[in-house]
Amino acid sequence: MKNQDSKIQWGTLKRLLSYLLPYRFRLLTVAMTSVLSTLFLILGPFVLGLVITTLFEGMMNNGGIDFYRISQLLLGLAALYLFSVYLSYIQEYLMVGVAQHVTYTLRHELHHQLMKLPIAFFDRVSTGDLMSRGVNDIDKISSTLQQTLTQTITSLMTMIGVVVMMLIISPLLTLIVCITLPLSILITKRIIKYSQVQFRQQQQALGALNGYIEESYTNHPLIQSYHQGEDMKSKFTPYNASLFEANWRSQFLSGLIVPLLNLLNNVIYVVVAIIGGIFVVQRTIAIGDVQALIMYIRIFTQPINRVANITNTIQATIASAERLFQVLDISMPTSDYGSKVPEGRGEISFERVSFQYDANKPILKDINVKLKAGEDVAIVGSSGAGKTTLALLLLRFYEANEGSVSIDGLDITSIDDEVLRRMTSIVMQDTWLFSGTIRENITFGLPLATEDEVITAAIKARADAFIRKLPNGYDTHLDEQASGLSEGEKQLLSIARVMLSDPRILILDEATSNVDSRTELQIQKGLQQLKQGRTTVTVAHRLHTVRHADRILVMHDGQIVEDGSHESLIENGAYYRHLFLKEQQNSI
The missing domain is CATH 3.40.50.300 (P-loop containing nucleotide triphosphate hydrolases)
Incomplete structure (x- = not known):
């Protein structure tokens, strides 16, 4: 059963990503700008480490501080950050367009499907639930496509780039930092296993609540005429409570990921700071390199946390996509379209x-x-x-x-x-x-x-x-x-x-x-x-x-x-x- 659910989730995700194929060249541009933007950001701590080393060596030596070198390094650092911001703007501009085109297509397909479905379907599904699928679920997909793809690319490139830079500075300290990676993956995987079910229930409860609200508002004059306002309020409570419980469980479980990862990262941060300080005293590493390494550790934990948040978002998005594809996959009655036209007066x-x-x-x-x-x-x-x-x-x-x-x-x-x-x-x-x-x-x-x-x-x-x-x-x-x-x-x-x-x-x-x-x-x-x-x-x-x-x-x-x-x-x-x-x- 668990393997079947996993296959359904991956199948839904693959199907959703297939809507991005017509925009693959834009996505390639987004990926390239994400890589370059991340590369410029990664070089920042290294340059800043050189600045600190230059200041420290100048203060320790009688020759004085080399302000010219420091100014050149700071100008280069400013240029890196400016280029990074400009490239981030380009990738955001392109990704917004892609996400809106995809959601436009999904809304068009859903509306086209609803116009073809038989009346029997609308007898089984409430109007509010259909509205939830066409509005809430598609909006969830839109926001995920708009943010998650660029964040995923940026996070992966950041982790790779940071590891490379840390290896250049100190392979031993890098090895200590990388110990957190499998532990982070294990924590995330275990929590996702339980929270995915809750995200699916959350979307279902939201659809049921929307259906009840739509029915109540549509029939408001009838409710008032029979003085059933209080009764309708009491009937509303179970729907609201069901959504509350599903929301609470899904958000609580998914919210555990970031605090646990932060705890793990802080432990590693302290360990690296202590060992790095010992290496500086032993003159086996420059103080600027230790500073750069500490900044890289902080940068390294950010994409891990971001990936954890992305995972939560993707879970909710898969649940929304499943509900949307359930409607799109309803088979239509077969007939020989256009093959025969009755001739007569209406017998x-x-x-x-x-x-x-x-x-x-x-x-x-x-x-x-x-x-x-x-x-x-x-x-x-x-x-x-x-x-x-x-x-x-x-x-x-x-x-x-x-x-x-x-x-x-x-x-x-x-x-x-x-x-x-x-x-x-x-x-x-x-x-x-x-x-x-x-x-x-x-x-x-x-x-x-x-x-x-x-x-x-x-x-x-x-x-x-x-x-x-x-x-x-x-x-x-x-x-x-x-x-x-x-x-x-x-x-x-x-x-x-x-x-x-x-x-x-x-x-x-x-x-x-x-x-x-x-x-x-x-x-x-x-x-x-x-x-x-x-x-x-x-x-x-x-x-x-x-x-x-x-x-x-x-x-x-x-x-x-x-x-x-x-x-x-x-x-x-x-x-x-x-x-x-x-x-x-x-x-x-």
């Missing part, structure tokens, strides 16, 4: 169709029904009977577990999704309008529509009159909730949008259930215009809204139990008559 056929969301809970059972082209068909039944599910299978929002769904004789799995979407449109119970103008909302399915086409669609949908009364007419800007419009007006805009797209098949899913009777009458007039010349499937709870349908399918427990017109079902359909009479009694 629909369900043949032996069965469907279930969960393995032990069938929703549709062996559905067999054909709808004629241009027919107005209503689907009625009690809640949970499978009405909406049957309609959504037609849009291929879900895949039938058994059987087939056909349009004009072609199985919908052999029809390209884009073609299928152009052939069908849906008016839902909950209207969906986005931030933008009314014109942009109407033309959502047909962005290149002309002004005349937009107005004609609005007139047929009975929406033109109220649109023209708005301050800016069709250019009136709506916020995310379209708060300036009534529910009926929102629904009329939805109808206008479908009217403009001119589909072959129309699906109405409880299109008038959220409005009052007066508004419903207005919407019904718009729907009558919309139904003309199209095969219409209407999902309804209120039976009086579908009395004039050409045909009514009555569903119960996932099956079609009755089929006929309103009059024939009242006369011969026991279950439909029961539903209709019950509705009549409730309306009194």
